Amino acid sequence: MFRWLPIVWANLKRRKLRLVFTFISILLAFLMFGMLDALRTSLAGVVNVIGADRVLTMSKINMTVPMPRANYEKILAVPGVKAAVPFNWFGAIYKDGKRQIQMQATEPEAFLKVYPEIKLSPEVTKAWIQNRQGLIVGPALAQQYGWKVGDRVPIRSQIWRKLDGSDTWQFDIVGIYEVQGTGVSRVAAFCQYAYWSESLQFGKDTAGSISVRVEDPAHSDAIAKRIDAQFENSANETKTATEREFVKRLLEQVGDIGAILVSVTAAVFFTMLLVIANTMAQSVRERTNEIGVLKTLGFSGQSILSLVLMESLVLTLSGGLVGLALAWLLAKGVGVAIKDYFPSFHIGAGTFTVGIALMVVFGLLTGAWPALTAMRLKIVDALRRI
Amino acid sequence: MANPIAQVVAVTGMNLRNIPQRWSSSLVAVMGIGGVTLVLIALLSIAAGFQAALEGSGSEDVAIIMRAGSTNELSGGFGVDTVTVVGDAPGIKKASGAGVEKDQSGKPILSPELYVLVDGKMKGKDASTNLPLRGVSPMAPLVRKSFKLVEGRMFREGTNEVIVGDGVVHEYDGLEVGKTVKWGGARWNVVGRFTDRQGIAESEVWGDTRVVQQAWRRGNSFQSIRVKLENPAALKTLKDALTKDPRVRVDVKSERAFYVDQQKLMSTIINYVGWTLAIMMGIAALFAAFNTLFDAVASRVREIATLRALGFRGMPVAISVLVEAMILGAVGGLIGGVLALVLFNGMHSSTMNWASFSQMTFAFTVTPKLMVTGIIYGLILCFIAGILPSIRAARLPITAGLREL
Numbered sequence: 001m002f003r004w005l006p007i008v009w010a011n012l013k014r015r016k017l018r019l020v021f022t023f024i025s026i027l028l029a030f031l032m033f034g035m036l037d038a039l040r041t042s043l044a045g046v047v048n049v050i051g052a053d054r055v056l057t058m059s060k061i062n063m064t065v066p067m068p069r070a071n072y073e074k075i076l077a078v079p080g081v082k083a084a085v086p087f088n089w090f091g092a093i094y095k096d097g098k099r100q101i102q103m104q105a106t107e108p109e110a111f112l113k114v115y116p117e118i119k120l121s122p123e124v125t126k127a128w129i130q131n132r133q134g135l136i137v138g139p140a141l142a143q144q145y146g147w148k149v150g151d152r153v154p155i156r157s158q159i160w161r162k163l164d165g166s167d168t169w170q171f172d173i174v175g176i177y178e179v180q181g182t183g184v185s186r187v188a189a190f191c192q193y194a195y196w197s198e199s200l201q202f203g204k205d206t207a208g209s210i211s212v213r214v215e216d217p218a219h220s221d222a223i224a225k226r227i228d229a230q231f232e233n234s235a236n237e238t239k240t241a242t243e244r245e246f247v248k249r250l251l252e253q254v255g256d257i258g259a260i261l262v263s264v265t266a267a268v269f270f271t272m273l274l275v276i277a278n279t280m281a282q283s284v285r286e287r288t289n290e291i292g293v294l295k296t297l298g299f300s301g302q303s304i305l306s307l308v309l310m311e312s313l314v315l316t317l318s319g320g321l322v323g324l325a326l327a328w329l330l331a332k333g334v335g336v337a338i339k340d341y342f343p344s345f346h347i348g349a350g351t352f353t354v355g356i357a358l359m360v361v362f363g364l365l366t367g368a369w370p371a372l373t374a375m376r377l378k379i380v381d382a383l384r385r386i
Numbered sequence: 387m388a389n390p391i392a393q394v395v396a397v398t399g400m401n402l403r404n405i406p407q408r409w410s411s412s413l414v415a416v417m418g419i420g421g422v423t424l425v426l427i428a429l430l431s432i433a434a435g436f437q438a439a440l441e442g443s444g445s446e447d448v449a450i451i452m453r454a455g456s457t458n459e460l461s462g463g464f465g466v467d468t469v470t471v472v473g474d475a476p477g478i479k480k481a482s483g484a485g486v487e488k489d490q491s492g493k494p495i496l497s498p499e500l501y502v503l504v505d506g507k508m509k510g511k512d513a514s515t516n517l518p519l520r521g522v523s524p525m526a527p528l529v530r531k532s533f534k535l536v537e538g539r540m541f542r543e544g545t546n547e548v549i550v551g552d553g554v555v556h557e558y559d560g561l562e563v564g565k566t567v568k569w570g571g572a573r574w575n576v577v578g579r580f581t582d583r584q585g586i587a588e589s590e591v592w593g594d595t596r597v598v599q600q601a602w603r604r605g606n607s608f609q610s611i612r613v614k615l616e617n618p619a620a621l622k623t624l625k626d627a628l629t630k631d632p633r634v635r636v637d638v639k640s641e642r643a644f645y646v647d648q649q650k651l652m653s654t655i656i657n658y659v660g661w662t663l664a665i666m667m668g669i670a671a672l673f674a675a676f677n678t679l680f681d682a683v684a685s686r687v688r689e690i691a692t693l694r695a696l697g698f699r700g701m702p703v704a705i706s707v708l709v710e711a712m713i714l715g716a717v718g719g720l721i722g723g724v725l726a727l728v729l730f731n732g733m734h735s736s737t738m739n740w741a742s743f744s745q746m747t748f749a750f751t752v753t754p755k756l757m758v759t760g761i762i763y764g765l766i767l768c769f770i771a772g773i774l775p776s777i778r779a780a781r782l783p784i785t786a787g788l789r790e791l
Contacts, residue, residue: 021673158461
């Protein structure tokens with residue numbers, strides 16, 4: 001088969017401009033496919049990299065409704081629970097920033113037990129526990145605001161208010177944490193629950209959510225049920241689910257992104273299919289005479305069929321592979337740019353496999369009709385045709 | 387043959403009449419362009435629908451008052467003392483005329499409101515989503531001029547009754563009039579359904595503020611006050627008075643400005659993504675059109691050479707190719723636009739409005755402007771695709787062309 005490659009190449013080269021254009025069309029289609037599929041699989045992937053050994057407890061009414069902090073002690077007593085920690089969304093705004101910082105009030109010791117992927121040196125851990133106004137910040141957040149260890153920063157809350165009517169708290173940045181893996185955001189900040197709660201006008205001793213580390217991830221669902229059973233029929237019913245489940249739900253609220261991405265990709269490929277099919281049909285039509293000559297020389301109908309199919313396959317595979325490679329490079333660049341917000345963005349092996357399968361399918365589909373026509377061509381007709 | 391316009395008309399007419407002979411490749415070009423415009427218009431119609439839902443919600447003559455520094459109704463909060471101060475401020479319209487209860491007459495039209503989120507189950511989805519529950523005062527319908535009860539009745543003050551927006555009934559399970567839902571310790575009866583110009587209020591559930599305050603243990607606090615202004619210009623009067631007043635710390639915005647801010651980020655992102663995809667797909671479609679036109683010229687070499695030999699000039703020939711290109715583009719764009727209109731216009735969807743952290747429903751909106759944008763885009767693509775083939779057609783050497791078989 002490979003000995004025919006020179007003929008295939010010569011045929012492709014007949015119209016160089018058309019070859020280049022078709023090649024670029026295919027390349028662009030697979031570039032788009034690569035990026036869209038990376039987005040789709042990475043979104044799904046976010047859900048999978050999140051710790052399976054943690055469950056989140058929130059109010060059954062809604063995630064924005066606080067629970068009494070006492071729920072936290074009750075959860076610690078549930079069998080199968082290794083550690084638990086309360087969180088309260090701070091609604092933090094620094095200076096005249098427009099968007100809220102992902103800042104939570106929490107209890108340092110319990111927090112580090114539930115989130116072992118957070119890396120702090122022993123000194124920093126000690127400093128954070130001892131300093132009520134201590135704040136630890138993610139590396140990307142520190143970079144964003146130019147914060148350094150030792151800085152004292154005023155942070156305004158869009159939600160909470162102090163007894164004296166002010167809404168600004170002072171914090172000492174005691175450390176910048178590192179994250180192993182992708183379970184915790186690198187643009188987040190954590191302050192001490194006690195410091196936040198003691199000065200509150202309203203909402204004292206509440207917990208927005210409680211994160212629970214279970215002993216055995218295999219029993220997460222059972223433990224979640226046990227936790228919810230604790231609070232059933234009280235005024236503060238809870239809803240507990242794995243962190244994974246929770247993120248999945250939050251993503252679902254955005255809408256059916258997956259479906260939109262798939263339909264756009266389908267539209268892209270439909271357009272592309274037309275482009276290549278058209279090119280192939282044209283190039284075979286132009287060569288009717290040559291095909292007649294080839295047949296006269298003794299090429300069988302099947303050889304002609306494979307010649308044309310090879311031509312379209314070479315076209316889709318070369319354009320597609322270059323497109324996917326470009327997508328991979330682009331995704332790498334984009335991935336670095338957005339790593340703090342969307343750390344798992346990348347093109348996986350799955351995308352490549354599906355992509356290559358699509359190239360083959362398109363190559364065969366677009367080549368099929370012209371190849372069949374060429375195969376069935378009678379020598380006399382082909383040579384007579386002008 | 388002296389009249390160039392007559393030449394253009396003659397050559398173009400001839401050119402167009404033989405399109406049927408090479409319909410398959412023309413069809414490919416048309417469908418390529420159609421696919422691109424369809425995707426473009428469909429994506430942009432999401433942004434347009436989102437924009438319409440939010441911008442349509444805001445009136446110029448309604449002011450929304452929130453705690454200073456709050457950017458949304460979820461955060462912040464103030465006591466009843468602030469409500470009193472705001473009630474005495476200048477620029478607020480007084481209630482009068484038809485539809486106004488006796489005890490409300492002559493009072494400033496204002497509605498202190500409380501905005502909380504509850505879990506609702508959307509139709510066809512497993513997970514629950516953030517559904518906004520708004521505690522409103524009896525004057526809330528007066529503040530919103532398009533508010534209309536379309537089924538059932540208004541909730542009674544002091545009871546666990548709620549009315550639901552039209553969008554909520556469409557999107558969620560178990561919130562039809564007559565149903566009962568459980569949020570927290572309490573049960574709530576759905577007694578009415580309302581519309582509000584398809585605005586964001588239709589994505590909300592309304593109950594009595596006092597009851598909501600109690601159920602959520604919010605004491606006597608509110609998160610926003612909506613007031614009806616005497617006229618849009620009165621916003622400044624009200625704003626100046628309240629900013630200068632040392633008793634309150636509030637921000638005053640027109641309701642319209644408030645909602646315009648909320649949709650900005652989302653529609654910018656969608657527009658950006660839509661155009662990026664459309665441009666990349668457009669290049670592929672452009673090549674399809676280019677191939678088609680080149681082929682068309684190639685198949686007419688003898689014909690063109692004959693025309694040139696008869697005395698036709700190169701220009702009319704080139705123009706005829708461009709006209710064919712534009713017609714392909716127009717037809718493709720039109721097909722894409724009509725398909726988008728038929729397939730997507732009015733389709734309901736919902737998404738997270740990050741500004742209020744709650745679900746809002748919106749309809750894909752294929753506006754005439756979007757259709758025109760799509761068609762123009764198709765035309766531009768085909769025009770670009772037609773340039774090279776038309777130049778080639780014009781420059782065709784006559785003798786070689788005539789000799790070609």
